[in-house]
Amino acid sequence: MVRSGTLILNAAARLLLPLQLLFSLFLLLRGHDEPGGGFIAGLVAAGAFALYLFARGRRALSEMLKVSPRDLVGMGLLLGVLATLPAWWVGEPFFTAQWWTIPVIDFKASTPLIFDIGVYLVVVGSVLTAITALVKTDDQEDDEH
């Protein structure tokens, strides 16, 4: 049922997608101090991809994404688990947050950030998995009509 959209939607989606994704990255990175964070940013990104999907169809989305949404989920979980490990290395209890300052750009890198990126990927991946799966069955039924 989801067909390629109208010209306006089509053009808007193409222009909006980078902006929306940038915004979601912004939300993700500032999340520790200001409203935002991995979950919200993930929802924004998923919304952006959903818009693109409605405008240009499932095939265009999967060509652009290059990875399957399910792999995004897996990568997110992996990052989440990896973020628990550095504490072991320095002999602190499991999951203790570790902070490193990257000197030149004065950026606070940390395991919570890695973990938040994991949350982000899981949210994007899960929502897109559900949405594309719904669209997929629709396409098949479309073929018949």
Add this chain to the structure above:
Amino acid sequence: MQLAVLGGFVVAGMAPLLHHWFGARTPLVMALLPASLSAWLLGQWPAVASGEVLLLEWAWVPGLDITLTFLIDGLAWLFAMLITVIGALVLVYSGEYLRGHRDLPRFLVVITAFMMSMLGLVLADNLVTLFVFWELTSITSYLLIGFNHTDLAARKAALQGLFVTVGGGLALLAGFAMLAVAGDSWSLAELTRRGELLREHALYTPLLVCVLLGAFTKSAQFPFHFWLPNAMAAPTPVSAYLHSATMVKAGVYLLARLHPALGGTDGWVITLSLVGALTMATGAFLAIQHTNVKKLLAYSTVMALGTLTMLLGIGTEGALVAFVIFLLAHSLYKGALFMVAGILDHETGTKDVTAMGGLRRVMPITAAVAGVAALSLAGLPPLLGFVGKELMFASVLSVDAWRPLILLLAFTAAFLTLAVAAIVALRPFFGVPRETPRAPHEAPHAMLAGPALLAALSLSFGLAPGLLDPLVGATVAGIGAPGAEVHLALWHGVNLPLLLSLASLLLGLLAYRHWDRLRAWLARLEPLMARGPEAGYEALMAGMVSVAGWQTRMLQNGHIRNYLVVTLLVLVGLVGHALVFRHTLEFDFALAVYFHEAVVAGLMIAGAVAACVMRSRLAAVAALGIMGFSIALTFVLFSAPDLAITQLLVETLTVILLVLVLFRLPRFATLSTPIERLRDLAVASLTGGLITLLMLSVLSGERLPRISDYMTANSQPLGHGHNIVNVILVDFRALDTLGEMFVLALAAIGVYAMLRFHAEAYDARRQAPPPERDDG
């Protein structure tokens, strides 16, 4: 060491990459991992030999008393050594056995992960850590047994092994929890020092039962022995490693480890010695009915595991020494024999010993190795197996309770095992050469190295058992006989154990001579065998499936309002009970509502009512949207921007999902009767009323110390963040978030699987002749 074990899992994960670089030599490269671990262990030997108990401290979750501390004493050292040395040999061997196999990288991943799990299991000091590694061995061995996953029998055997061992694992978890409560510690080093306390404790019997269930299922004790021979569906290197030297010994290891803590009571002694003796006899008796060389060896492994359990049950100093010798001897000869079985299978293309013959001419080295290892299995001098068997008989003769029965079972097992040894070592290599599916050659060096080394060790330890004195002394110290004077010798003079050995030799050879006739005769017992414990397992599984089907039909009837009614009523029941009986309701709060707050609340109520009465689906969705956005507004009013943003985004995505779902639904219709709707109204009002009461009650009365104060105060200093919500999510309560991530991932996979199956069913329907349609 912990780093080495954890890093080992990483190496396991890298196997496909290594395979990309090194190709067929990858197993050799990966064998360096266990080899270097065993070298490290060798370096620790002087400390271990002097009776020192090494504790490598490592915190994991200190708040829950969970540590990753490793404990290395003689017992752990012996097991770790067996795991790493045989592990390295098996890796080398499998490189040849599975040469050119498409799934070699996958095999290497799983077997290395298994190796590390097993190593973690025998080294862990903490009960929780031990349990985690215990379950990891179950899972990895499931993957290994089912390695040939296109084969239905292999999948079935893998699942059976998994169910039996994981079922036992559940019991073990309960047992460990009780053990920790009774002994007031999660550390094995502590618990083994608190034997008195544990044996006197009221929980002793239930915890013993649970722990024994776990150990017996893992170590294939009667009546759980049936999964082990079925697990022979695995590739032979796996059988050589898991089902002789390592995994099945995990249960025995646990029993040995807990012997100082739990052993010595009547319950322990009688259960272990009887179950062990019964397992011995059952294994040996079932072994001789088979002609498949791997099954023969598998059942004789069951027999050996029974012997080990029995010796731990007897528990005297002599029995513990016998335990260690028998354990070592068995690992050496059984590893070698399984590898020989793999060579035979690989070279001749059959596993049936009656189809082979005269192979000694073409495979002289294999024949020699098999001969030496089988002599040890048979318990004949001058092999280590002989030393073990003598000690075993001596221990059995010292038993107080049930001595005649145990002696009879042990003797039966001994002579039948001798027959098995003769079958495995003589049948394929002597006699007339036979036509086999493949023309046999001598095996390549990589396949011979492992068994030859193990057989050589069997022989040299047998000739000079005195070499083992310090090792055995250090090991029995860990099992509960500290300071034992151990002097092993091959020859003890003419005594009762020797006479028993002689008698079993004669009877065993007799059984071997008449093996074919014996088998034909035993085949008549087939109907009786079909009612064994395995039939019980099958019945249990079938029962579980039908109960699952029944309760699914009961609960999952496909009407979402029924699910909701059940869920909400349970909620009302539990929360209402707690609220009314455990808590005095009091309402004491200042009600100050601003006008704009009242407007938002009114919008919410209007949205909810509208959603219920709308006759159009789109309008109902819109009404729900009003409600959602009003909730978001509430969050804004009470300055929770993160929640507001989340709520808005969720509302947006809900609309997207609904758009995708809506048009697939049938036309709007009223499906429920007025009475049903009244019922739903009652349930909804009840739930809403209860939650309202709950919220009002929370707001009034004396407040508990607020957690949020702590969070607010520490967000910046501890979490380096100003956004408290985010700091809680990714730092303070990150473990909860991690759990939720997995839930989300599972939900996504669930949606995907359901829709995918729906699509497949749809495709299948479309392949079939189309049903009649009237709308075109």
